[in-house]
Amino acid sequence: MNCNYCEWRCSLTRGEGRCRMYTFKDGVIQEKYPFTWSRCQAEEIEKVPIFHFLPDERILQLGSFNCNASCAYCMNASIAEPQQELATFVLQPEQVVTLAKRGQYKIIHFGINEVTVSLPSALKIAALARQNGILTGCSTNGFLTEEAAAAAAAAFDFFNLSLKSLQDSFYRQHLGLPTVAPVLRNIRYLAQHTHLEITTPITKDNEGEIPALAAWLASVNKKIPWHLFRLLPAHKLEHAAPPAVMTLVNTVTALEDKPYYIYIGNFVGSKWVNTHCRHCGETVITRLSDGACGARLQANYLKQDLCPHCGSRQDIVVEVNKCTA
Numbered sequence: 001m002n003c004n005y006c007e008w009r010c011s012l013t014r015g016e017g018r019c020r021m022y023t024f025k026d027g028v029i030q031e032k033y034p035f036t037w038s039r040c041q042a043e044e045i046e047k048v049p050i051f052h053f054l055p056d057e058r059i060l061q062l063g064s065f066n067c068n069a070s071c072a073y074c075m076n077a078s079i080a081e082p083q084q085e086l087a088t089f090v091l092q093p094e095q096v097v098t099l100a101k102r103g104q105y106k107i108i109h110f111g112i113n114e115v116t117v118s119l120p121s122a123l124k125i126a127a128l129a130r131q132n133g134i135l136t137g138c139s140t141n142g143f144l145t146e147e148a149a150a151a152a153a154a155a156f157d158f159f160n161l162s163l164k165s166l167q168d169s170f171y172r173q174h175l176g177l178p179t180v181a182p183v184l185r186n187i188r189y190l191a192q193h194t195h196l197e198i199t200t201p202i203t204k205d206n207e208g209e210i211p212a213l214a215a216w217l218a219s220v221n222k223k224i225p226w227h228l229f230r231l232l233p234a235h236k237l238e239h240a241a242p243p244a245v246m247t248l249v250n251t252v253t254a255l256e257d258k259p260y261y262i263y264i265g266n267f268v269g270s271k272w273v274n275t276h277c278r279h280c281g282e283t284v285i286t287r288l289s290d291g292a293c294g295a296r297l298q299a300n301y302l303k304q305d306l307c308p309h310c311g312s313r314q315d316i317v318v319e320v321n322k323c324t325a
């Protein structure tokens, strides 16, 4: 029996799969650690980063552990590749939803590690959250199977997908994944079916790919917000120098074929975390980059989703019709 959550499609007949999170038991694929988490914390949606979906909303963020990839520069390696036993806890769907309601969180987000390795748990929580008028979203490396991506797109209200490169060789060398093809396929699918933002961690090894990545994303949909994440040395690349800020800024400034909204973050004081109206250029949202992932919202000048200067509708979700059962 092969696992169908990600494109490794591991055989589970003789034990656990590559991520060590699934097993084949009683004739079905099962999670080894259902509803088991390593993190449950409060965040702001801009820290995911998600900049174009309910700005300034607080999120209840859940993370499990382990991963289906092995990124050389993983910033959460102690959770994605734990070397020793990790402190974990169980929160059933009812408990998560109760926590969210008690804390008045409108959004539950599955992040920290790869959502695919705990997808059945996340989907069950998302279903119960929806019944209770709570939105859900996730962060993913996008290596899901087609069927898992479809199930996730139906369940979650937004995605941040990390596209690291367009090259199979980069995925093999830096992520331990055999190919980028399923990631590109899933981006095309998710862009049509849900709210999608893309993050690309930039190292010196892929900064030359920025123009090609920009053109590819623009060919999918120019409205997809693109977050360039200046990767600081971490994990197996802890001795690698980060890309120079000015190199990134100059490269992005010179782009011709590109998405409308490009953000550059992960360095203190970045001006590239603000949103400008793509029609008149007016700044419609300002954010503060504190040097870590994402940013914090400073001021939102939008009138509903309209530019206060030219009155154009913006590509930002400011309201969601919460679907309840």
Ligand code: SF4
Pocket: 003, 004, 005, 006, 007, 008, 009, 010, 016, 017, 018, 019, 020, 021, 022, 067, 068, 116, 117
């Ligand atoms: S989710 Fe885990 S067990 Fe399933 S195919 Fe991917 S790596 Fe293998």
